[in-house]
Amino acid sequence: xxxxxxxxxxxxxxxxxxxxxxxxxxxxxxxxxxxxxxxxxxxxxxxxxxxxxxxxxxxxxxxxxxxxxxxxxxxxxxxxxxxxxxxxxxxxxxxxxx
Amino acid sequence: xxxxxxxxxxxxxxxxxxxxxxxxxxxxxxxxxxxxxxxxxxxxxxxxxxxxxxxxxxxxxxxxxxxxxxxxxxxxxxxxxxxxxxxxxxxxxxxxxxxxxxxxxxxxxxxxxxxxxxxxxxxxxxxxxxxxxx
Numbered sequence: 001x002x003x004x005x006x007x008x009x010x011x012x013x014x015x016x017x018x019x020x021x022x023x024x025x026x027x028x029x030x031x032x033x034x035x036x037x038x039x040x041x042x043x044x045x046x047x048x049x050x051x052x053x054x055x056x057x058x059x060x061x062x063x064x065x066x067x068x069x070x071x072x073x074x075x076x077x078x079x080x081x082x083x084x085x086x087x088x089x090x091x092x093x094x095x096x097x098x
Numbered sequence: 099x100x101x102x103x104x105x106x107x108x109x110x111x112x113x114x115x116x117x118x119x120x121x122x123x124x125x126x127x128x129x130x131x132x133x134x135x136x137x138x139x140x141x142x143x144x145x146x147x148x149x150x151x152x153x154x155x156x157x158x159x160x161x162x163x164x165x166x167x168x169x170x171x172x173x174x175x176x177x178x179x180x181x182x183x184x185x186x187x188x189x190x191x192x193x194x195x196x197x198x199x200x201x202x203x204x205x206x207x208x209x210x211x212x213x214x215x216x217x218x219x220x221x222x223x224x225x226x227x228x229x230x231x232x
Contacts, residue, residue, distance in 0.1 A: 010111050010142050012186065035114030038145065043187025060155025064113050066148035066162070071192075080155075 002027040004091035008034035008098065011046035016097040018049050023095070031079075031087055033058040037065060040072045047073050058084060102227040103134045108143035110232060112162070113153070118146045119161050121232035126164075129171035136175040136226070137168070138219060143232075144182045147193040147211075162194070169198030169210055176210045179219050 005024060011017040017039050020030060030053055032039055037057050039046045059078045079087065088094055106125050110117040121137075129135060139147060146162070153160040168176070176196055183189065196210040214222065223229070 008114065010114065012142050013111075035111045035142070038111065038142070038186070041187050045185050045187075047187070061113075064151060064153040064156045064158065064160070065111070065145060066150040066152070066192075068150060071187075 001092040002029070002090075004029050004031055004087050004094045006031045006033060006094055006096045007036040007039075008096070010035040011039045011049055017046065020095075020097045021049060021053055024053065029087060029091065030055045031058070031084070032056070033061055033084075037061045037067060040076045041067060042071055042073050056083075056087065101132065101134050103225065104128060104136070104228050104230065105223060105226040106135070106137045106230045106232065107223075108137060108139050108146060108232050109141040111142040111145040112151070113156065113158055117232045118143070119159075121230075122161060122164055124230065124232075125168070125173060126171060129173055132172075135173045136177065136222070137173060138177040138179070138222070140179045140182050140219070142182075144178060144186060144188060144193070147178065147196075148188070149192060149194050165194055166196055169196065172198075174198040174208070174210050175212065177212050177214050177219055177222060179216055180213055181216050183213075 005020040007016045007020050009016040017036055039050055040057055056077045056079055059080050106121055108121050112118040151160055151162040197207045198210050199205040200208050
């Protein structure tokens with residue numbers, strides 16, 4: 001049973017991203033939205049939290065915050081809102097780490 | 099009324115919460131009272147000043163261009179904490195270039211942003227009369 005773990009809080013302000021990662025099992029996916037997108041910034045201390053994890057970020061939230069492609073760590077997939085819906089549909093359930 | 103030193107401390111990222119936008123509104127309204135206003139950007143607050151913000155995709159107002167108007171409201175002291183920037187993999191180049199025009203020097207354009215260490219900012223805080231926290 002796969003879970004889509006959704007996080008919307010900055011990794012510098014809360015431990016939600018780290019906790020979500022700790023709870024992830026094989027086949028689970030991590031989706032970073034809103035302030036959680038700061039996790040994927042290159043050179044940022046929080047980037048190491050998602051090392052080796054399959055992480056997906058919401059593109060419109062990256063753009064709003066001025067995080068350009070070249071400012072992101074490698075290996076992160078970017079989706080739009082339709083992609084968000086697809087992820088929810090593809091998972092058995094979602095867990096939002098509010 | 100004697101002029102007081104007002105410090106607005108910004109510690110939140112923009113858009114995820116309303117704090118950043120509210121702080122900016124309060125600063126701009128407060129500027130009308132001709133106080134000695136400073137702003138500090140600490141923790142996730144440094145994200146507020148990032149260049150290239152485009153909110154078209156999230157259906158929210160992009161208030162980042164407003165920071166460049168601060169100089170016109172005589173808000174010319176904008177402190178950015180070095181440790182917070184570094185922790186987030188940012189440098190001054192990632193932030194907007196904010197300036198003000200000095201009336202006493204033939205409207206010479208000067209930088210508003212002052213990059214300071216945590217210890218230096220603590221000193222600045224110590225010299226203020228009133229602190230506003232967002």
